[in-house]
Amino acid sequence: MGKTLAEKIIGKHAGKEVNAGEIVLASVDVCLMQDGTSPLAIRQLQKINLEKAANPRRTVLFLDHAAPSPRKELSNDHITIRKFAEKTGCQVSDIGMGVCHQIIFESYLNPGEILIGADSHTCTGGAMAAFSTGMGSSDVAIGIALGKTWFRIPETFKIEVTGEFQPGVYSKDLILYLIGLIGADGATYKALEFTGDTIEQMSISSRMTLSNMAVEAGAKAGLIASDKLTKDYLKKQGRVSRFRELKGDEDAIYEKVIKIDASRLVPQVSFPHTVDNTKLINEAKGIKIDQVFLGSCTNGRVEDFGVACEIIKGRKKNPKTRFIVVPASKAVFLEAMAKGYIRQLVDFGAAILAPGCGPCVGVHEGILGDGENCITTQNRNFKGRMGNPEGFIYLASPATAAAAAIAGEIIDPREFLSRKKIKGKKVRVSRKRK
């Protein structure tokens, strides 16, 4: 009998053949925590005198959610984290380096591995064909100390995506559409496996956007097979030797198969206050926008900046709309600079902040005012998410977000794409990461 990606990877780490529904102990390869979840995890370990790491070189503590720290309490949490790392030999990714999920992907995670992270969007690593899942502080703390954890092997939904996106439509629109379709709890406890020719042609960066948002449908993981593009990516990152080709078997048991024709999608917008409150761009047109945020672990990469720059090129920012841009990592920042994107964005009127989470989680930087509307490329729009329960958060692709910065309201980004592009040359989805 064939195996799903989740069964294959967890089975390997459990040292036996496993099937969906079983509960097993499995070793973990990489662990991550961030500044919001580490202090509690560290205190848990201190409580039972277990301040150690089974694999300190691949255990990374990130200062990204409140970095640089906006208040002394958080600065003190940062001290706790740095001290723990010093004591245990774990790695620290300090301010200015970027968002945990981006850096784990750039520098640590390989196909076939297991990553556990004290952050719900740890599922981003699924785009590396690694079983990556978010857990709480205690789970990850114990995982760090013992080098293993327990899993219930999830059933898998196969998401089969075929066809080519229309110009102005991106992987973000696809994932918002899927979540709108199955609901915010449509895949609770399940793994998603994204397959089909659309996914095969999709850049690694776009794939990460899909995996990143798997948790917004309740899923435990959002897995994607590793292929030539994964190999190229690892080569660029200097660890091609860690490449392994891995995919779910044709005859594996999938609990559900959901088929999506990508060529029929239009830009999507998720309305406040739930991610599954997805509507078509037409229904969102004309909503006044006070703040635009381009960034986060969902869409804060070079490719996303490129998309935004294509939209804003030769146009002016609406004076009544603020535009905040945050590169997901230092590497993204440097590459976006080399490509001229940063200059273009600054010229346009964007405020560029240090690599990290930026305004996404409402801890520092760019908190919404009462009654204000924000369109953002992040993954979550829960009430209060951006620091103020009186704010309204709309989720969309980098193109749709950038278009709103020009219009001062939500508008179809395709209105700003050049005619040539609209006429249907191959556009973005098939563009590989250079």
Next chain:
Amino acid sequence: MQYPPINGEKEVVMILKGKVFKFGDDISTDLIAPGRYFHLRSNLPEMAKHVLEDADPSFAVKVQKGDFVVGGDNFGCGSSREHAPTIIKLAGVSAVLAKSFARIFYRNAINVGMPVLICETDKISQGDEIEVNLEKGEIRDLTNGITLSFAPLPKAMINILNDGGLVGHIQKHGDFKID
């Protein structure tokens, strides 16, 4: 099945009794433990004063020791912050009942030793007095006389709950003892 001491009780409490605070679907961890109190994450008793504030601003003031939080579908969706179930517990809540829970929240709740019960909650209303028998898997709504049952937890989770949560479990056994 045995549950850990709840709310600092010395004895394991098998029958819980209290008043219902009813919430809707999709109660996110942002509603339970808002990001704007991020700086209180190392001061949980203080953070507990803001528990569920964005869903019901008066909850933290009104909740009494032993009361229940009752939700609809997808309770605890969103971030992995373990602070969410922890501050619900610290506020004195004895159990959370919902039609379904988000995965990470569910696991976190067990890890911090707070019972989370999956059951049909439509018939339970705000302010009802209910009695939960953890051993029998039974919920009695004393206000409207209805009896409901809840699904048992997986064995791995019962073992962890019985040890007072994950950290207690590892402290006791030195390793995972889940089967």
